[in-house]
Amino acid sequence: MSILVTGGARSGKSGFAERLVLSLADQAVYVATGQAFDEEMKARIALHRKHREESGGAWEMLEEPLELPALLDRLSGGKAVLVDCLTLWLSNVLLAVEDQEDRQERVERELSRLERSVASFRGTLVLVTNEVGDGIVPEYALGRLYRDLAGRMNALLARQCGQVFLVTAGIPVELKSREYRL
Numbered sequence: 001m002s003i004l005v006t007g008g009a010r011s012g013k014s015g016f017a018e019r020l021v022l023s024l025a026d027q028a029v030y031v032a033t034g035q036a037f038d039e040e041m042k043a044r045i046a047l048h049r050k051h052r053e054e055s056g057g058a059w060e061m062l063e064e065p066l067e068l069p070a071l072l073d074r075l076s077g078g079k080a081v082l083v084d085c086l087t088l089w090l091s092n093v094l095l096a097v098e099d100q101e102d103r104q105e106r107v108e109r110e111l112s113r114l115e116r117s118v119a120s121f122r123g124t125l126v127l128v129t130n131e132v133g134d135g136i137v138p139e140y141a142l143g144r145l146y147r148d149l150a151g152r153m154n155a156l157l158a159r160q161c162g163q164v165f166l167v168t169a170g171i172p173v174e175l176k177s178r179e180y181r182l
Helices: 013-024 039-054 068-075 086-096 103-120 141-160
Strands: 002-007 028-032 059-063 080-084 125-128 163-168 171-174
Touching (some): 013 028, 013 163, 028 068, 068 080, 068 103, 086 141, 103 141
Parallel strands (some): 002 125, 028 059, 028 080, 080 125
Antiparallel strands (some): 163 171
């Protein structure tokens, strides 16, 4: 089963996702998507690596900033998988094609690839993402495009997942079972 965990920055979603995966499986693959473009991000990544190492031998660590759909296809049917985080992956993909005229179409193709990979995944898959559209409207066109693509990505993947959790103030609430259907 695929599970989407979303929420705002520092909401507790990653910690919840880690606990959730380990409640479902003794061992899991942890796929990190972050790239260190500056010193602050290097420090964040180092802190996350240290945290995961200290949590014991439950995690097999992989880092994949761009080719996430292909990696998920390869991991399907094996150990439980945690991906943290989809919005960093989306940012990496968008920045990789930032100067291309057809950048939106290229990113949307990658979103479709990711949706297919999640839909066909066999086993336990937990995906962490951010709710970026709940705040202010970004000042720049690239920021607005990113916000729109992130919202679209979250909606596409929520449809493919059996459960969707929103984490706010460290409190996870399962949304899919509460979905109002017309």
